[in-house]
Amino acid sequence: MEMINLDHSATTPVREEVVEAMTPFFFEVFGNPSSLHSSGQGASRAVEGCRKKVAGILGARSGEIIFTSGGTEADNLAIQGAAHAAKGKGRHIITSAIEHSAVLKCCRHLEQEGYDVTYLPVDEHAMVDVESVISAIRPDTLLISIMLANNEVGTIQPIGEIGKRIETENILFHTDAVQATGKISLRPDDLGVDLLSISGHKIYGPKGVGLLYIRRGTPIAPLMQGGGHEMGFRPGTENVAGIVGLAKALELAEQERDAFCRRISRLRHMLKKGIAESIADIRINEHPEHHLPHILNVSFGSVDGEALLLILDTLGIWVSTGAACASGSSEASHVLRAMNVPEKLARGSIRFSLGRENTETDIRRVLMTLPDIVAGLRQSRAV
Amino acid sequence: MYTEKVMEHFTHPRNVGTMDDADGVGEVGNPVCGDMMTFYIKVKDDKLVDIKYQTFGCVAAIAVSSMVSEMATGQTIEKAKAISKKTVAESLDGLPKEKMHCSNLGAQALALAISNYEDKISGRQKPAGKTSPRETSGSEVVCPRCQARNPAVANFCMGCGEKIER
Numbered sequence A: 001m002e003m004i005n006l007d008h009s010a011t012t013p014v015r016e017e018v019v020e021a022m023t024p025f026f027f028e029v030f031g032n033p034s035s036l037h038s039s040g041q042g043a044s045r046a047v048e049g050c051r052k053k054v055a056g057i058l059g060a061r062s063g064e065i066i067f068t069s070g071g072t073e074a075d076n077l078a079i080q081g082a083a084h085a086a087k088g089k090g091r092h093i094i095t096s097a098i099e100h101s102a103v104l105k106c107c108r109h110l111e112q113e114g115y116d117v118t119y120l121p122v123d124e125h126a127m128v129d130v131e132s133v134i135s136a137i138r139p140d141t142l143l144i145s146i147m148l149a150n151n152e153v154g155t156i157q158p159i160g161e162i163g164k165r166i167e168t169e170n171i172l173f174h175t176d177a178v179q180a181t182g183k184i185s186l187r188p189d190d191l192g193v194d195l196l197s198i199s200g201h202k203i204y205g206p207k208g209v210g211l212l213y214i215r216r217g218t219p220i221a222p223l224m225q226g227g228g229h230e231m232g233f234r235p236g237t238e239n240v241a242g243i244v245g246l247a248k249a250l251e252l253a254e255q256e257r258d259a260f261c262r263r264i265s266r267l268r269h270m271l272k273k274g275i276a277e278s279i280a281d282i283r284i285n286e287h288p289e290h291h292l293p294h295i296l297n298v299s300f301g302s303v304d305g306e307a308l309l310l311i312l313d314t315l316g317i318w319v320s321t322g323a324a325c326a327s328g329s330s331e332a333s334h335v336l337r338a339m340n341v342p343e344k345l346a347r348g349s350i351r352f353s354l355g356r357e358n359t360e361t362d363i364r365r366v367l368m369t370l371p372d373i374v375a376g377l378r379q380s381r382a383v
Numbered sequence B: 001m002y003t004e005k006v007m008e009h010f011t012h013p014r015n016v017g018t019m020d021d022a023d024g025v026g027e028v029g030n031p032v033c034g035d036m037m038t039f040y041i042k043v044k045d046d047k048l049v050d051i052k053y054q055t056f057g058c059v060a061a062i063a064v065s066s067m068v069s070e071m072a073t074g075q076t077i078e079k080a081k082a083i084s085k086k087t088v089a090e091s092l093d094g095l096p097k098e099k100m101h102c103s104n105l106g107a108q109a110l111a112l113a114i115s116n117y118e119d120k121i122s123g124r125q126k127p128a129g130k131t132s133p134r135e136t137s138g139s140e141v142v143c144p145r146c147q148a149r150n151p152a153v154a155n156f157c158m159g160c161g162e163k164i165e166r
Helices: A016-025 A038-058 A071-085 A101-112 A130-136 A159-165 A240-255 A257-278 A305-314 A334-338 A360-379 B004-011 B059-072 B077-081 B085-091 B097-121
Strands: A065-068 A092-096 A116-120 A141-145 A172-176 A195-199 A210-214 A282-284 A295-300 A323-326 A329-332 A349-353 B024-029 B036-044 B047-056 B140-142 B149-151
Touching: A016 A240, A038 A065, A038 A240, A065 A071, A065 A240, A071 A101, A071 A141, A071 A172, A071 A195, A071 A210, A092 A101, A101 A116, A116 A130, A130 A159, A159 A172, A240 A257, A257 A282, A257 A295, A257 A360, A305 A349, A305 A360, A305 B004, A305 B059, A329 A334, B004 B059, B024 B097, B036 B059, B036 B097, B047 B059, B047 B077, B059 B085, B059 B097, B077 B097, B085 B097
Parallel strands: A092 A116, A092 A141, A141 A172, A172 A195
Antiparallel strands: A065 A210, A195 A210, A282 A295, A295 A349, A323 A329, B024 B036, B036 B047, B140 B149
């Protein structure tokens, strides 16, 4: 059975070109970049070359790119690092209710340390209102952290606009660009952000590597203590092969971005239209205009999302749910709840996230089976 | 997350369906998560000769319904009554902790169907779960079966799963 992966927002397979680029750094050039001999210096040159390449893609300086263990660490370093560096000066953070848990849990943790956090609501399309950001600003606000695009429903947030509005304020601005990478432009100068998180494994790179862009001069306290790696922001011997893989994956994603987005948008539209035409009692959870090209979140009424996911899995189709029933209460995703999706619909929510290996045939196969599966699950309903 | 046995029953549920001439019907639901189960039983010579059910719910709820129907078919009333949430979960090689309430629902739906049958033959003629609840001060309703207090909007008792009719 040919598998159809419609769960690219969870992770992606590593591209062959990326593996090829990484391979020498497991064998011939395995040195520690801190070593002074030629093997170490070879590795060091590779890491610095990647830093330069990534900086070029982002329109940044090399010294502004800090490699991390992934998106979660990048978010933690940005938020906790900014908060701790501002100790005594600021104690208020603004974020949104639909952030990834790497951001939300960081903020909750900081609340326990005595910081104040404002969690901004969103509208029914998961959009943050620019005015609500501006009016939440206080004299002691130190950081605003709002994602570039949401990972569950794909809504693209007005980051550039917020960046412009707070240009003259003495407030740091962070955006989690993990889901947006390879889909929309990521230049920090255009977005007006000081901090930007990227992950490798969402763009056909390896797991366990990511990066944080830190605008020059931004006060950030490191999370860990150790050797002075990564300009003192992130100690620990560099994940050389991982960094090479991340840089290669980002380079390819940016080169192919326009063509990829055009193609994947068509597939998303085909899937959306097909579902809307063949299945009743559904809700498409999206922003009608400002959405990522590859994410489609659909709530199927009177269906349990997990049951639907597992039946699709038996047919070789991989998706993910927006909610799970736990301890007898339906725990709808915080994003769908923030969008005010009724609990009963949220329970039957599925996220389809498309990627480069998906074809029209894949979408047709999904559309051929989905109506029957949904009808079957609905039929067993005891009324 | 789920055992092979749970997945096997979920993907190939046994005895799904309804029964027009059932001897007993039991309906339970969880007002919070929205799971619902209706069990239909056919009794002959004190034995459950046929069982059907309809279940709307999660993977665990569907697997539990299927397992309960399989465990109880062919059993005497007394033996079927001994089926508990523990024995159901054990027969499925275990359920995730947060899904244990599903096995409770299955055992209760069967128990309700049996008590509905027993009421019928003893002449008490109470239609399936259709007892009317006692209303209390405005926002609450008391379950006619277990006396638990439920929010006025509850369609099923939060204590025992009994359907609350109005």
